[in-house]
Amino acid sequence: xxxxxxxxxxxxxxxxxxxxxxxxxxxxxxxxxxxxxxxxxxxxxxxxxxxxxxxxxxxxxxxxxxxxxxxxxxxxxxxxxxxxxxxxxxxxxxxxxxxxxxxxxxxxxxxxxxxxxxxxxxxxxxxxxxxxxxxxxxxxxxxxxxxxxxxxxxxxxxxxxxxxxxxxxxxxxxxxxxxxxxxxxxxxxxxxxxxxxxxxxxxxxxxxxxxxxxxxxxxxxxxxxxxxxxxxxxxxxxxxxxxxxxxxxxxxxxxxxxxxxxxxxxxxxxxxxxxxxxxxxxxxxxxxxxxxxxxxxxx
Ligand code: ZN
Numbered sequence: 001x002x003x004x005x006x007x008x009x010x011x012x013x014x015x016x017x018x019x020x021x022x023x024x025x026x027x028x029x030x031x032x033x034x035x036x037x038x039x040x041x042x043x044x045x046x047x048x049x050x051x052x053x054x055x056x057x058x059x060x061x062x063x064x065x066x067x068x069x070x071x072x073x074x075x076x077x078x079x080x081x082x083x084x085x086x087x088x089x090x091x092x093x094x095x096x097x098x099x100x101x102x103x104x105x106x107x108x109x110x111x112x113x114x115x116x117x118x119x120x121x122x123x124x125x126x127x128x129x130x131x132x133x134x135x136x137x138x139x140x141x142x143x144x145x146x147x148x149x150x151x152x153x154x155x156x157x158x159x160x161x162x163x164x165x166x167x168x169x170x171x172x173x174x175x176x177x178x179x180x181x182x183x184x185x186x187x188x189x190x191x192x193x194x195x196x197x198x199x200x201x202x203x204x205x206x207x208x209x210x211x212x213x214x215x216x217x218x219x220x221x222x223x224x225x226x227x228x229x230x231x232x233x234x235x236x237x238x239x240x241x242x243x244x245x246x247x248x249x250x251x252x253x254x255x256x257x258x259x260x261x262x263x264x265x266x267x268x269x270x271x272x273x274x275x276x277x278x279x280x281x282x283x284x285x286x287x288x289x290x291x292x293x294x295x296x297x298x299x
Contacts, residue, residue: 004294005047005057005103006286008110009064009093011085011137014039015280016046018055021287022121026055036091044100051101059296061106061289063113063282064093070108070151078107084176104296106289110134111158112142112149113285114235114276119144121284123277124231131229132281133158134236135216139183143227159183163218169194169211186215188238199238212238213247214255220248220273221255224263235276249273 003026008015014033019025027050031042047057067083069076078094098105108116115124115132124130129145141158143150150156160175161182171194175184184190191199195208202208220232234245253269263269278284 002058003055004287004290005060005101006283006290007043007060007062007064007097008113008280008282008286009033009062010110010282011065014043015283016043017283017287018047018050018057019287021117021284021291025283026050033085035087040091040093040096040100043097047101057101057103057290059104059106059290059294060097060101061113061286061291061293062094062097063108063110063286063289066109067154067157068093068107068109070155078105104293106286106291106293106296108149108285108289109140109142109155110282110285111140112155113289114281115142115144115233115285116149116288117278117281117284118231118233118276120288121278122281123233123274125277127230129227129229131158131223131227131232132276133220133232133234133239135186135234135238136188136236138187138189139219139236141223143229145227158219158223159187161219161222163215163222166211166214182215182219186212186219186238191238199241204242209241209244209247212241213244213251216244216248217251217255220252224252224256224260224272230272232273233276233281234273235281239275245273245275246270 003018006017014031017025017028029046067081069079069081080088080091094105094107118124118132119130131143133141139159163182165180173180173184174190174193175181249270253266263272
């Protein structure tokens with residue numbers, strides 16, 4: 001049996017695992033995201049310990065919080081770049097892990113990794129383009145277009161799309177860069193700052209959820225206009241609020257106002273906006289990045 005290493009690196013915790021995409025991992029460890037040196041050492045330590053127990057990995061895949069450099073021609077490929085987590089700015093994540101473990105590394109954003117996994121194995125299987133969104137401490141998004149992860153001048157930052165504030169919402173927005181961008185109006189911290197209570201403490205009939213669905217729908221309608229995805233997977237903690245996805249679907253149909261040929265009806269919108277099909281799509285995505293990187297050169 002051949003195994004791969006996967007690292008799903010988030011801003012507060014990191015999941016490292018050995019196994020294969022779509023299967024229960026053979027070994028898994030959760031590591032808090034502290035300073036870069038300590039955190040990367042613990043990830044390396046996890047894999048080295050498993051190797052000594054007879055679980056070597058053929059390649060490593062990393063889905064990382066960002067922004068990150070994904071340009072293969074850049075000397076900073078695999079680095080975290082201008083993150084608001086200042087201690088992590090300029091950290092060579094892919095190179096440090098690859099050199100320590102002596103394996104090739106596939107590297108992408110955490111949300112692109114999740115998009116890849118949902119497209120190949122989950123709720124967006126066979127649906128191209130596919131978008132994966134996570135709504136939690138921020139809003140992040142990744143996309144598969146023509147079977148490949150969408151990269152560009154940098155990589156998509158869907159959470160910082162500029163959106164319109166609803167007329168009855170006086171909250172100025174919580175994004176330190178843009179105030180009322182999508183993330184600034186609809187992330188978990190934005191919900192908490194607007195209503196003075198954390199989302200999990202707001203009852204389901206609180207007006208917060210109608211407004212939240214409206215903002216999420218607004219961003220999704222904009223993504224529909226830009227990429228025409230056949231699936232938009234709505235993941236992350238905020239998305240797990242009971243009934244929210246149905247409210248997002250009907251708000252999207254109503255905001256789009258019948259303009260698009262597809263999706264047009266509420267049923268067609270409900271078919272596009274889907275719940276995740278995988279338990280930890282970012283981790284499955286990291287395994288897929290590893291499988292795709294196996295055979296390439298060691299950084
Ligand atoms: Zn922003």
